[in-house]
Amino acid sequence: xxxxxxxxxxxxxxxxxxxxxxxxxxxxxxxxxxxxxxxxxxxxxxxxxxxxxxxxxxxxxxxxxxxxxxxxxxxxxxxxxxxxxxxxxxxxxxxxxxxxxxxxxxxxxxxxxxxxxxxxxxxxxxxxxxxxxxxxxxxxxxxxxxxxxxxxxxxxxxxxxxxxxxxxxxxxxxxxxxxxxxxxxxxxxxxxxxxxxxxxxxxxxxxxxxxxxxxxxxxxx
Amino acid sequence: xxxxxxxxxxxxxxxxxxxxxxxxxxxxxxxxxxxxxxxxxxxxxxxxxxxxxxxxxxxxxxxxxxxxxxxxxxxxxxxxxxxxxxxxxxxxxxxxxxxxxxxxxxxxxxxxxxxxxxxxxxxxxxxxxxxxxxxxxxxxxxxxxxxxxxxxxxxxxxxxxxxxxxxxxxxxxxxxxx
Numbered sequence: 001x002x003x004x005x006x007x008x009x010x011x012x013x014x015x016x017x018x019x020x021x022x023x024x025x026x027x028x029x030x031x032x033x034x035x036x037x038x039x040x041x042x043x044x045x046x047x048x049x050x051x052x053x054x055x056x057x058x059x060x061x062x063x064x065x066x067x068x069x070x071x072x073x074x075x076x077x078x079x080x081x082x083x084x085x086x087x088x089x090x091x092x093x094x095x096x097x098x099x100x101x102x103x104x105x106x107x108x109x110x111x112x113x114x115x116x117x118x119x120x121x122x123x124x125x126x127x128x129x130x131x132x133x134x135x136x137x138x139x140x141x142x143x144x145x146x147x148x149x150x151x152x153x154x155x156x157x158x159x160x161x162x163x164x165x166x167x168x169x170x171x172x173x174x175x176x177x178x179x180x181x182x183x184x185x186x187x188x189x190x191x192x193x194x195x196x197x198x199x200x201x202x203x204x205x206x207x208x209x210x211x212x213x214x215x216x217x218x219x220x221x
Numbered sequence: 222x223x224x225x226x227x228x229x230x231x232x233x234x235x236x237x238x239x240x241x242x243x244x245x246x247x248x249x250x251x252x253x254x255x256x257x258x259x260x261x262x263x264x265x266x267x268x269x270x271x272x273x274x275x276x277x278x279x280x281x282x283x284x285x286x287x288x289x290x291x292x293x294x295x296x297x298x299x300x301x302x303x304x305x306x307x308x309x310x311x312x313x314x315x316x317x318x319x320x321x322x323x324x325x326x327x328x329x330x331x332x333x334x335x336x337x338x339x340x341x342x343x344x345x346x347x348x349x350x351x352x353x354x355x356x357x358x359x360x361x362x363x364x365x366x367x368x369x370x371x372x373x374x375x376x377x378x379x380x381x382x383x384x385x386x387x388x389x390x391x392x393x394x395x396x397x398x399x
Contacts, residue, residue, distance in 0.1 A: 048249050052274045054291060061299040064276065064289040070247050079247050084306060085276045085289070086268065087243040087254070087377040088369075104371070106349065213273045216249050 020155060020175040021139050023147045029138040038136065038146035038158050040190035041166055041183070042128045046072045046218035049126075049192065051210040053082070058204040065090070067210065070218070071126055078122050082109065095119040121208070124170055125181055125196055129156040177201060228319065228361045235260040235317060235363075237384040241270075246374040258381065264314045265395040280310045281395040288398045295398060316355060316364065327353070335359075362386055 026033040043049070048070045055063040066087075070079040075096070082091040091109040093102045100119050102112075131148035139145050145159035145166075153173035161167050164187055170179040179200055183193035196210040236259055243252040256270035268278040275290035276298075285307040287298040312324060321329040326346055327339040335357040341347040351370040358365040363384050370376040 048247075050252060050273075054289070054296075057299075062289075062296055064274070064287070064291075064296075064298045066252070066274070068245075068248065068252070081245065081247065083243070085254075085270060085274055085287070086278065086306060086309070087241060087252070088306070088309070089245070089371055089375060214252075218249060 019177075020171055021157070023135055023137045023139050023145075023157075024141070025135055025137040030141060031138060031144070033136055033138060033144045041158060041185075042073065043071065043126055043191045043215075044073050046070075046074075046220065047192070048214075048216040048218055049212065050214040051196075052213055054209040056207040056209075058206070066213075069122060069126065071122075073127065076123070076127050076130075078119065078126075080118065080122060091115075091118075093119070095122070121179070121198055121200070124156070124168060124179055125183075125198060125210075129158075131156075230319060231387075232317065232319075232362045233262045233387050234390045235384065235386060236388055236390065237381040239379050239381050241377060241379045243377050244375065259390055259394055260314065260317045261390050261392070261395065262318060264311070265392075266310055266314055266317075267394050268310065277398055278306065278310065279395055279398065280307070280314065285310055286398075313367075316367075319362075321355070358384070360384070360386075 024030070048068065051067045051069070053065045053067045055065065057063060064085060066083050066085060068081040068083075071077065077094070077096040079094050080092070081089055083089045089104055090106040091102075091114075092104040093100055093115050095101075100112075100115050102110075102115050105115070108114075129148035129150060132151050133149040135147040135149075137145070137147070139157065139159055143159050143161070145157060148156040148158070150156065155171040155175065157169045157171070159167045159169065161182070164185045166183050166185070168179075168181040168183070169177060170181075171177055179198065182197040184195040185192070186194045192212065192215050194212045196208075196212075198208040198210075200206050237257070239256060239258050241254040241256075243254075252273075254270050255272055256268070258269070259267040264280065264283070266278075266280040270276045276287060277295070278285065278287045287306070288295040289298055290296075315321070315323050321337055321339065326343050327341055330338050330340070332338055337355040337357070339353040339355070341350055341352070349371065351372055353370070354368045356365045356367075357363070363386065364381060366378060366380045368376055368378045
């Protein structure tokens with residue numbers, strides 16, 4: 001048990017030290033990259049998404065919650081509610097523009113840092129990166145995907161790992177890997193993943209496993 | 222209220238199915254859950270959801286535990302949110318025993334239509350729970366529904382169905398989780 005925990009820590013450390021892989025642009029790539037690569041990976045329009053969330057916290061402690069996310073891809077605005085499985089709301093917040101407003105928060109979900117971190121994770125999971133430069137191409141000689149260069153010199157790679165499976169990797173400006181999001185899509189419901197697994201590296205690291213329970217399209221604003 | 226208390230004192234166990242609806246302003250339609258509820262006097266409780274997520278919340282010997290089915294296995298929940306549930310669940314066991322006035326944090330009022338309204342006395346609790354409405358059934362000792370208002374537009378309603386009183390419940394239901 002102790003050995004497996006140490007191995008996991010080493011694995012996490014290695015991943016967090018991972019560096020930015022090279023991308024060969026599509027026009028020079030060794031294999032064809034479809035024009036539509038990286039499309040339909042994020043919800044378009046207005047949606048209400050309900051997820052069962054399993055959080056893995058330091059010490060391998062598990063916590064289970066329900067999350068309701070109401071989002072608009074046009075305005076990149078989010079309303080987020082976290083509740084216990086019995087329906088008691090422990091966190092409710094809105095994010096519009098650069099502003100996060102907390103409407104309700106019960107300890108230990110009542111810090112500004114938690115709200116900011118959660119909204120940043122939601123942004124990474126559900127919205128196409130806001131890039132100053134976008135490259136479609138091939139990673140490591142054999143994996144199609146897209147690279148998004150961000151305004152703060154950070155980078156987000158979106159990589160196809162198998163049919164209907166994509167992985168988002170977020171790097172800081174120093175090119176240190178800080179987040180991965182593994183998404184599994186239902187081929188009939190493009191843009192909305194049925195399973196999402198986010199891993200946050202660093203100290204303390206954590207992981208969120210989100211299973212889609214319900215996706216309701218909402219009308220235009 | 223005293224009459225309710227003496228009726229409830231004869232209840233040794235409750236078994237019921239429930240449907241739960243979570244209403245919030247941001248929800249396009251309510252979030253619906255369902256499951257089974259077991260209570261054995263004086264203070265053992267099993268609150269089990271079949272959907273949308275299979276989970277079991279158990280209170281036994283003053284200790285609360287929650288298990289969630291994930292990848293075919295039941296995993297124990299160690300989240301901090303469980304502590305607040307202990308308060309809620311202990312409160313429910315008091316209601317089932319007819320002890321509506323036992324908790325000093327709430328004022329209980331019997332209103333027309335067999336409705337008990339519990340209002341928090343404490344400002345800190347009032348920020349979390351505005352009020353709780355307990356609707357009693359025509360059948361003595363049976364609670365028809367519980368509605369917990371977190372605000373006027375955010376509330377959780379539990380409707381109990383197929384209620385059986387004073388049946389023999391297996392004590393293992395509160396000790397062994399499967």
